[in-house]
Amino acid sequence: MQQVTNKVLEVAEALVARLGRRGFKISPKSVILTSPPQLAAQVAARLERRGLQIKAPPTAKDLGVDAHTHRRSTKVIKGRITKAGKRAQAIKGLVRADRAARTLARTGFKPQATWGLEAQGLAPSTLRTLRSQVAGMSGCKYPGGCATTTIRLAYGEEADPHIFGCLQLFKEWFALVKELEPQRAALNLAWTRLVRQLRDAPSRWGRIKGTVSAVIATLLDLEWDPVGPGHWTDLDGAEYDLVKCDPDELIDYAIAGAVNQQVWNAVSKWHHGGGAQGRHRRESLFCTLRLSSASQEVPWLPS
Secondary structure: OOOHHHHHHHHHHHHHHHHOOOOOOOOOEOOOOOOOOOHHHHHHHHHHHHOOOOOOOOEEEEEEEEEOOOOOOOOHHHHHHHHHHHHHHHHHHHHHHHHHHHHHHHHHHHHHHHOHHHOOOOHHHHHHHHHHHHHHHHOOOOOOOOOHHHHHHOOHHHHHHHHHHHHHHHHHHHHHHHHHHHHHHHHHHHHHHHHHHHHHHOOOOHHOOOOOHHHHHHHHHHHOOEEEEOOEEOOOOOEEEEOOOOHHHHHHHHHHHHHHHHHHHOOOEEEEEEOOOOOHHHHHHHHHHHHHHOOOOOOOOOO
């Protein structure tokens, strides 16, 4: 531990010196986070003796994203979702006056609600909230209706937070895997430990602290086997090597298909198991007729 502390101190002092030579000043809002947190406290104390005021809090906000040490923090993302919910309510009011205002769900609501998802993913509870809000802004969601069907009728599947959230997370991961190639051994070790911790965890998403664990949790939710950082096996046993395969093809077909299947499997369990074949089918037809009368493009008509 002492060796690590000395190394962190050495790097911090070198960074401060370089920034100083280039005319930069260290902001008093600067913080240092480590796991375990005791390390950050030791480093902050030693830097303070050398004239550098740096705090060592348990959590922080960095570029609009939660940053934490040994415990997951969701303060920032919860605040963002709350603000996005207020915006969704305002958009719903506009949609009642003009159905064309539903496009604001893409241009106004989505960027605010999903900022920083690549850093810690989107937990199932967050996804449920976002999907409900998107469906509500469509103008054709009624009490008891199916949010999945409503979103696809009004916007298309790419507007479903469950779909674009997962796909965006994996796109970011494909880019990170290439950048982390020099640290492959350390990444493999961290990946193996996290898979072991998350696979049977009773509250999987309560343990998510970053991109690596978010990717693993999302794969496990899809019932894929996260064998390694660049080696995955899907539900049917097909294996994917992120280095050798076409990333666009993997995302647009295999992963998108798996996420879609997961979404519709959840739909089939609602309303006494009737799902899309029961009550929601009648609501789908009703929403389709509403969209058609409003001169909207209808993706499909139920037979």
